[in-house]
Amino acid sequence: xxxxxxxxxxxHISRRHVLAALGTGASVVAMPWIARAADDTIRIGFPTPxxxxxAAEAKDQVKSAELAVKQFNDKGGVNGRKVELLVRxxxxxxxxxxxxxxxLIEKDKVHAIVGSLSSAVQLAVNEVTRxxxxxxxxxxxxxxxxxxxDFSKYTFHEALNPTMTAGAVARHAxxxxxxxxxLVADYAYGHEMLRGFKRAQATIGAETVGEIMHPFGAxxxxxxxxxxxxxxxxxLCISNFGRDQANSIKxxxxxxxxxxxxxxxxxxxxxxxxxxxxxxxxxxxxxSNYYWGLESQLPSAKTFNDAYRAANGGAxxxxxxxxxxxxxxxxxxxxxxxxxxxxxxxxxxxxxxxYDVAKGPQYYRKCDHQSVxxxxxxxxxxxxxxxxxxxxxxxxxxxxxxxxxxxxxxxLGFPA
Amino acid sequence: MDxxxxxxxxxxxxxxxxxxxxxxxxxxxxFGMLGVVNFAHGALFMVGAYAGLWVASLTGSxxxxxxxxxxxxxxxxxxxxxxxxxxxxxxxxxDPLLLTFGLSYVLVEGVRIVFGSDGIPFPTPSxxxxxxxxGVGFFxxxxxxxxxxxxxxxxxxxxxLEKTKFGLIVRAGAxxxxxxxVLGVDISKVWLxxxxxxxxxxxxxxxxxxxxxxxxxEMGALVLAEAFVVTVIGGLGSLVGSIIAGLLVGVVIxxxxxxxxxxxxxxxxxLMAIVLLIRPQGLxxxxx
Numbered sequence: 277x278x279x280x281x282x283x284x285x286x287x288h289i290s291r292r293h294v295l296a297a298l299g300t301g302a303s304v305v306a307m308p309w310i311a312r313a314a315d316d317t318i319r320i321g322f323p324t325p326x327x328x329x330x331a332a333e334a335k336d337q338v339k340s341a342e343l344a345v346k347q348f349n350d351k352g353g354v355n356g357r358k359v360e361l362l363v364r365x366x367x368x369x370x371x372x373x374x375x376x377x378x379x380l381i382e383k384d385k386v387h388a389i390v391g392s393l394s395s396a397v398q399l400a401v402n403e404v405t406r407x408x409x410x411x412x413x414x415x416x417x418x419x420x421x422x423x424x425x426d427f428s429k430y431t432f433h434e435a436l437n438p439t440m441t442a443g444a445v446a447r448h449a450x451x452x453x454x455x456x457x458x459l460v461a462d463y464a465y466g467h468e469m470l471r472g473f474k475r476a477q478a479t480i481g482a483e484t485v486g487e488i489m490h491p492f493g494a495x496x497x498x499x500x501x502x503x504x505x506x507x508x509x510x511x512l513c514i515s516n517f518g519r520d521q522a523n524s525i526k527x528x529x530x531x532x533x534x535x536x537x538x539x540x541x542x543x544x545x546x547x548x549x550x551x552x553x554x555x556x557x558x559x560x561x562x563x564s565n566y567y568w569g570l571e572s573q574l575p576s577a578k579t580f581n582d583a584y585r586a587a588n589g590g591a592x593x594x595x596x597x598x599x600x601x602x603x604x605x606x607x608x609x610x611x612x613x614x615x616x617x618x619x620x621x622x623x624x625x626x627x628x629x630x631y632d633v634a635k636g637p638q639y640y641r642k643c644d645h646q647s648v649x650x651x652x653x654x655x656x657x658x659x660x661x662x663x664x665x666x667x668x669x670x671x672x673x674x675x676x677x678x679x680x681x682x683x684x685x686x687x688l689g690f691p692a
Numbered sequence: 693m694d695x696x697x698x699x700x701x702x703x704x705x706x707x708x709x710x711x712x713x714x715x716x717x718x719x720x721x722x723f724g725m726l727g728v729v730n731f732a733h734g735a736l737f738m739v740g741a742y743a744g745l746w747v748a749s750l751t752g753s754x755x756x757x758x759x760x761x762x763x764x765x766x767x768x769x770x771x772x773x774x775x776x777x778x779x780x781x782x783x784x785x786x787d788p789l790l791l792t793f794g795l796s797y798v799l800v801e802g803v804r805i806v807f808g809s810d811g812i813p814f815p816t817p818s819x820x821x822x823x824x825x826x827g828v829g830f831f832x833x834x835x836x837x838x839x840x841x842x843x844x845x846x847x848x849x850x851x852x853l854e855k856t857k858f859g860l861i862v863r864a865g866a867x868x869x870x871x872x873x874v875l876g877v878d879i880s881k882v883w884l885x886x887x888x889x890x891x892x893x894x895x896x897x898x899x900x901x902x903x904x905x906x907x908x909x910e911m912g913a914l915v916l917a918e919a920f921v922v923t924v925i926g927g928l929g930s931l932v933g934s935i936i937a938g939l940l941v942g943v944v945i946x947x948x949x950x951x952x953x954x955x956x957x958x959x960x961x962x963l964m965a966i967v968l969l970i971r972p973q974g975l976x977x978x979x980x
Binding site for chain 1: 694696697700701704705707708711809810811812813815816822823829830831832834835904905906908910911914915945946949950953954955956957958
């Protein structure tokens with residue numbers, strides 16, 4: 277009890293110090309000792325797009341990240357130090373994300389950043405953390421973040437990357453001679469996914485019959501449908517995210533494309549399936565980092581789901597949400613091993629960490645800091661086959677963690 | 693490029709244009725008669741979609757949603773006019789613009805609080821699902837139904853404004869409100885009804901769009917931009933202008949989607965810029 281009171285008091289003083297430092301207009305950088313808080317709480321900054329088209333996914337990320345923090349605190353913290361999560365809305369905007377991240381680093385003195393959702397915004401955060409030498413666990417899909425030109429030794433990429441995701445989906449859904457038509461969101465995520473699919477297609481021998489780039493955030497896709505139909509594909513591959521996914525699939529189905537072709541997406545999103553009806557998504561195949569249904573085959577998934585249910589009134593964790601959990605958990609485990617927040621020690625600990633907190637064994641590859649992990653391929657269930665409101669998908673493939681599905685370190689530009 | 697595809701694309705453009713017409717009409721009517729630039733138009737479109745969904749789920753029928761929601765939200769629009777817009781008449785045009793801009797934020801946040809920010813499925817009514825063969829390709833029945841509804845609304849509006857006494861008063865009121873007052877017409881009542889009508893049209897657009905797009909709190913943001921582009925191209929305040937411009941923009945978007953799909957959104961802004969350079973008052977607008 278007395279300890280609690282003392283902690284509160286200490287927090288209070290530290291906050292005042294920070295305010296005072298800002299108030300006098302003095303650069304915090306010039307007087308780091310003032311703001312470097314007296315208390316030893318580990319602070320983790322968490323920028324994520326709480327408002328905007330990815331809001332549903334972002335909120336799940338926060339809930340999962342909070343769960344990871346709570347679990348560590350309940351066990352007495354990381355080596356006795358409490359952990360605090362500082363969530364900020366990056367509004368799905370690179371500039372906003374960079375500003376919030378800088379604030380978290382300079383003003384809130386965070387020890388590490390986890391978060392951001394959208395490949396482009398994530399790269400903006402990566403620029404800041406790289407320049408400031410701050411640890412960053414990124415939890416949104418990106419291939420470029422692995423490449424040598426964007427690589428930062430402080431950055432660990434917990435999310436899947438398009439090469440892994442599109443590769444797993446293509447290996448499952450494409451065959452030699454399959455005709456694929458691509459509908460792609462015209463920004464980093466779409467372009468990277470398209471590249472991933474084409475790379476896999478080249479190996480498999482599947483043919484591209486057409487590519488249409490659609491503007492990001494489009495609400496109406498009707499004008500693309502006649503051309504997609506005229507391509508006569510076996511597979512319609514739709515590489516976009518968030519609400520764009522729900523809208524484009526819905527309209528493709530309205531236009532009868534499902535009778536003609538199978539719809540395949542790189543990432544089949546839990547929340548977007550919920551925003552549309554099961555009839556629309558029925559039979560759609562896509563990749564995923566996590567699906568709660570894994571619990572029937574994996575003890576770590578069961579443990580994660582149960583803890584999440586207990587903390588969130590029975591709700592289940594979702595795909596992008598789970599990144600918040602695996603990302604924060606891996607970081608805190610590494611801090612525990614490193615015995616604190618010393619950046620170099622935590623980097624070394626993350627590089628040699630083996631963790632299994634939700635989806636089977638994972639580890640960060642040394643050269644590019646990509647998390648080597650399993651990739652799920654899911655298929656959206658028919659309404660009649662659903663055993664409950666959350667029984668959305670069946671797991672049709674589970675590619676085990678392997679560096680073989682990644683681009684090699686030399687291919688990414690790292691010295692051999 | 694074969695003719696069938698081009699014809700199909702043309703038809704998709706007209707169908708998309710019909711949706712643009714219904715979203716632009718309400719904005720245009722309110723500006724034309726009241727001189728109010730309604731920045732809450734997109735938000736009211738979204739609220740309309742939610743209201744339609746809500747009524748449809750209560751009654752179990754899409755048709756009740758389609759019928760009742762626009763009336764409900766239209767009445768809500770009248771309340772907005774009476775309480776918020778009315779005190780601002782006679783002031784600069786920016787005042788109601790800023791007020792409705794703020795109102796749009798309130799509406800979006802309100803819906804987020806009540807219905808959540810995740811989006812809700814709005815299934816296509818079962819009698820209108822499926823596709824129909826147009827001879828040159830397949831087209832969803834529901835979208836053809838929307839074109840029909842928009843056509844009906846346009847005809848009713850035209851009859852109402854051109855052939856009834858009320859329409860005469862509205863048109864005269866838009867031309868010279870002072871003279872109407874002198875003649876003993878209670879112009880404020882007319883404005884109340886016109887604002888309600890504009891908002892009702894916005895929400896009808898929302899209900900009609902629900903089964904084509906997912907229903908979510910941000911669905912109105914792009915609609916506001918589209919409606920503005922269409923009314924500006926057509927000429928602010930011109931109903932005929934809105935109709936022609938809506939169809940034109942739909943066809944231009946559709947043709948761009950065929951040849952340069954990534955430009956499909958930006959092309960309407962380019963079109964607007966060109967029209968403004970050549971004819972600043974818009975295609976059917978009158979110079980002030």
